[in-house]
Amino acid sequence: MIDTIIIEGLAFALPMFIMAIGGIFSEKSGITNLAIEGLQGFGAFAGAFAAVITMGMVSAGSQIPYYVSFIAAVLGGMLYALLHVMLCIRFKANQVISGVVVNMLAMALTSFLTKRINEALFGAKSDKFILDTSMRFTVPGISKIPVLGAVIKSVYPFEIIILVVAFIAWFVMYKTPYGMHLRACGDNPQAADAAGIDVYKVRTWAVIFSGGLSAIGGMSYAYSISANFSPSIYLGFGYLAIAALIFGNWSILPTFGACLLFGFARSGGQVLIQHLGMPSTYNDLVRTLPYVVTLLLLVFFSKNNRSPRALGEIYDKGKR
Amino acid sequence: MGDSEYIIEMKHITKSFPGVVANNDVSISIKQGEIYALLGENGAGKSTIMSILFGMYEPDSGEIYIRGKKERISSPRYATKLGIGMVHQHFKLVSNYTVTENIILGMEPQNKLFGFIPRVDIKKANRDIAELSERYGLKVDPTSVISDLNVSTQQRVEILKMLYREADILIFDEPTAVLTPQEIESLLEIIRSLRDAGKTIIIITHKLEEIKAIADRCAILNRGKLIDVREVKDTSTAEMANLMVGRKVTFTVDKTEADPGNVVLRVEDLSVKDEMGHEAVKDVSFEIRSGEIFALAGVSGNGQNELVDAIAGLKKAEKGHIFLNDKDITESTVRERIESGLAYVPEDRQNVGLVMGYTLKDNLVLKDYYTDKYSSRTVIKDEAKAENGTRLIQEYDIRSGKGNDTIVSSMSGGNQQKAIIAREIEMNGRVVIFMQPTRGLDVGAISNIHKQIIDERDRGAAVLLISLELDEVMNCADTIGVIFDGRINRIAKASELTVEEVGRFMMGVEKGGES
Numbered sequence: 071m072i073d074t075i076i077i078e079g080l081a082f083a084l085p086m087f088i089m090a091i092g093g094i095f096s097e098k099s100g101i102t103n104l105a106i107e108g109l110q111g112f113g114a115f116a117g118a119f120a121a122v123i124t125m126g127m128v129s130a131g132s133q134i135p136y137y138v139s140f141i142a143a144v145l146g147g148m149l150y151a152l153l154h155v156m157l158c159i160r161f162k163a164n165q166v167i168s169g170v171v172v173n174m175l176a177m178a179l180t181s182f183l184t185k186r187i188n189e190a191l192f193g194a195k196s197d198k199f200i201l202d203t204s205m206r207f208t209v210p211g212i213s214k215i216p217v218l219g220a221v222i223k224s225v226y227p228f229e230i231i232i233l234v235v236a237f238i239a240w241f242v243m244y245k246t247p248y249g250m251h252l253r254a255c256g257d258n259p260q261a262a263d264a265a266g267i268d269v270y271k272v273r274t275w276a277v278i279f280s281g282g283l284s285a286i287g288g289m290s291y292a293y294s295i296s297a298n299f300s301p302s303i304y305l306g307f308g309y310l311a312i313a314a315l316i317f318g319n320w321s322i323l324p325t326f327g328a329c330l331l332f333g334f335a336r337s338g339g340q341v342l343i344q345h346l347g348m349p350s351t352y353n354d355l356v357r358t359l360p361y362v363v364t365l366l367l368l369v370f371f372s373k374n375n376r377s378p379r380a381l382g383e384i385y386d387k388g389k390r
Numbered sequence: 391m392g393d394s395e396y397i398i399e400m401k402h403i404t405k406s407f408p409g410v411v412a413n414n415d416v417s418i419s420i421k422q423g424e425i426y427a428l429l430g431e432n433g434a435g436k437s438t439i440m441s442i443l444f445g446m447y448e449p450d451s452g453e454i455y456i457r458g459k460k461e462r463i464s465s466p467r468y469a470t471k472l473g474i475g476m477v478h479q480h481f482k483l484v485s486n487y488t489v490t491e492n493i494i495l496g497m498e499p500q501n502k503l504f505g506f507i508p509r510v511d512i513k514k515a516n517r518d519i520a521e522l523s524e525r526y527g528l529k530v531d532p533t534s535v536i537s538d539l540n541v542s543t544q545q546r547v548e549i550l551k552m553l554y555r556e557a558d559i560l561i562f563d564e565p566t567a568v569l570t571p572q573e574i575e576s577l578l579e580i581i582r583s584l585r586d587a588g589k590t591i592i593i594i595t596h597k598l599e600e601i602k603a604i605a606d607r608c609a610i611l612n613r614g615k616l617i618d619v620r621e622v623k624d625t626s627t628a629e630m631a632n633l634m635v636g637r638k639v640t641f642t643v644d645k646t647e648a649d650p651g652n653v654v655l656r657v658e659d660l661s662v663k664d665e666m667g668h669e670a671v672k673d674v675s676f677e678i679r680s681g682e683i684f685a686l687a688g689v690s691g692n693g694q695n696e697l698v699d700a701i702a703g704l705k706k707a708e709k710g711h712i713f714l715n716d717k718d719i720t721e722s723t724v725r726e727r728i729e730s731g732l733a734y735v736p737e738d739r740q741n742v743g744l745v746m747g748y749t750l751k752d753n754l755v756l757k758d759y760y761t762d763k764y765s766s767r768t769v770i771k772d773e774a775k776a777e778n779g780t781r782l783i784q785e786y787d788i789r790s791g792k793g794n795d796t797i798v799s800s801m802s803g804g805n806q807q808k809a810i811i812a813r814e815i816e817m818n819g820r821v822v823i824f825m826q827p828t829r830g831l832d833v834g835a836i837s838n839i840h841k842q843i844i845d846e847r848d849r850g851a852a853v854l855l856i857s858l859e860l861d862e863v864m865n866c867a868d869t870i871g872v873i874f875d876g877r878i879n880r881i882a883k884a885s886e887l888t889v890e891e892v893g894r895f896m897m898g899v900e901k902g903g904e905s
Binding site for chain 2: 241245246247250251253254257258260261262263264265266267379
């Protein structure tokens with residue numbers, strides 16, 4: 071039972087973690103990013119599209135479409151993030167509104183495109199790209215260790231991808247010159263500018279990275295929760311990732327903790343239902359668990375949190 | 391090209407902003423290794439010409455030569471390349487970064503992880519900064535975080551930032567505006583030693599004593615035009631002041647003997663805690679009569695802010711009482727206090743005094759927009775508001791680009807202050823609090839405000855003046871209270887105290903002695 075909680079909890083928490091890191095990149099550079107939801111969805115769309123195309127070209131059971139889909143998702147997410155870049159940085163629009171628009175457009179656009187592509191390429195009227203469920207692997211031997219062993223039992227490959235990318239993201243954020251410039255832009259863009267840093271450029275890349283990272287999360291959900299790409303990818307996990315990064319105080323490690331909490335709240339609830347033999351109609355109730363946890367956390371933790379100082383402020387070089 | 395004697399030559403610089411000509415055909419030449427002061431009133435164009443030199447604005451016309459070579463300085467980045475550094479009036483520091491991180495920002499020393507992954511070499515950076523601060527005698531701890539440091543240390547970080555970038559032309563924009571007297575002394579010492587190390591220094595200021603103390607030459611600007619360039623040692627401060635304002639200024643304030651009436655404001659055993667929860671005001675008692683100016687002297691951070699916040703209702707009193715005309719207002723809301731006749735000119739103009747994004751006319755009715763004068767039921771009378779604005783702009787000489795409809799954040803600091811003073815004086819308050827009313831203002835504006843303070847007294851108001859400038863206290867006060875470490879050590883008639891005595895109480899050298 072505990073094993074299931076851990077296995078399913080991690081499978082849910084890690085994609086959320088990578089989306090939250092995407093959000094941290096954007097917000098630490100000073101750009102509010104409510105667009106995570108749309109970015110993960112568009113990324114998943116691009117990845118799923120690439121997967122169905124490659125599935126037609128390789129033999130069944132090949133893992134190639136799986137990895138191609140993640141690369142395509144990242145590229146798609148980065149590309150779609152340019153819309154947020156354009157609105158927020160180029161046209162200095164309100165970042166909250168831009169985020170909402172980007173989300174709504176993603177929903178409409180991907181569902182429209184999916185239908186059109188299905189019709190044109192496969193002659194089927196469907197708003198889904200059917201994917202295989204991702205394979206899972208178990209590290210032999212040490213996964214037998216009670217409780218802790220569950221961490222390496224029935225692991226989706228994307229969980230490994232996410233951990234590696236997350237580490238790289240952490241390194242970039244805290245150890246490289248670019249990361250230092252990025253965090254400076256989110257605290258005091260005037261200071262960064264005076265130090266010779268191109269604030270617009272730093273923020274543009276931050277939002278683009280944010281798109282790529284969110285897309286990994288979306289693609290992972292497409293492969294785990296639904297085994298297809300459809301408009302049901304927009305379940306609000308992107309927003310939950312934003313909640314996680316806020317509880318994590320815009321720092322990567324604490325955010326990981328918040329994501330794990332959400333993940334275990336969800337898987338724990340599901341196990342509880344099965345265990346108590348409750349009817350499956352209670353499933354919907356259990357799905358609210360992460361959000362209930364969010365509310366509780368909001369009450370207790372949010373007063374100690376400090377957002378990046380220049381978050382959401384439109385940076386205008388000429389302003390004095 | 392150009393005269394080799396000069397490291398910087400700015401020729402015929404003109405720069406306009408919407409509604410104002412900030413620099414009008416200004417030419418200045420600065421010698422290698424001198425301390426060159428730019429003197430002028432607020433809005434005279436000193437900061438603009440230096441912002442041009444630092445690449446923040448480009449001039450509409452005119453030429454700039456650096457070390458004899460004609461340059462087009464299009465960005466601060468390029469200015470930095472030319473060896474020009476600037477300490478801005480509002481520091482440009484990343485508040486959650488360490489001293490080192492701030493200094494190296496934009497030119498981080500790097501090492502390669504596994505030979506190819508770029509990484510900031512923070513250890514080397516910390517060593518470099520420690521060494522740099524040692525070399526120039528600018529004491530800072532490289533690893534402390536900026537938001538934990540006081541203003542003068544932050545300023546040292548700004549100076550180190552320039553030195554780290556190997557600047558040899560250093561521009562200081564009003565560097566002493568935010569410092570205490572002791573800190574000013576040590577800053578001037580630092581500036582002198584930088585000059586002795588071969589740096590060329592430009593200092594923007596309107597404090598004449600400082601120019602007298604350190605500058606070699608001084609350019610005087612007035613309303614965008616260069617009036618004169620003088621050798622400091624051959625020019626008296628009075629002469630400089632006259633050139634700067636373009637009219638005779640009197641340094642002493644004309645005022646008649648006070649004629650105090652009834653007690654209007656009475657503070658009894660008041661204690662107030664600061665944000666950290668420490669007791670910042672301790673058992674303070676004093677009273678102010680109508681027609682009396684009570685000046686509170688003290689070094690910054692000795693409880694003045696908390697005391698005033700408690701009186702104005704922005705902070706809760708822990709203990710004690712505040713009476714306005716014998717009515718206990720200790721627990722009153724801010725609006726109740728305003729309605730019982732408390733006017734307040736706060737120190738922090740931009741956060742407490744004004745709503746920066748509002749227009750001038752809106753800011754001028756901030757405290758009484760809801761009264762019948764400006765509202766009928768729930769709708770604001772635009773005409774009454776505009777009339778009020780037009781009248782006050784006229785009467786108080788508030789200068790701005792677009793009159794009534796100017797957004798106040800685009801106005802100069804001096805004019806923002808005029809707007810606040812206009813609004814507060816118009817309230818006809820029984821108690822008028824002036825907190826650092828002349829901070830950062832020029833000589834002309836200062837003498838104007840002093841006159842307004844005295845007029846308020848003569849009208850019969852009880853005036854509480856809080857100032858860090860001893861001259862201001864001595865000139866304006868009828869009664870002086872000296873605050874040190876949250877306690878008022880001494881209250882006496884102004885005529886009974888000498889400057890030296892007040893200074894000793896301010897520094898806590900002498901204690902006690904209520905009278």
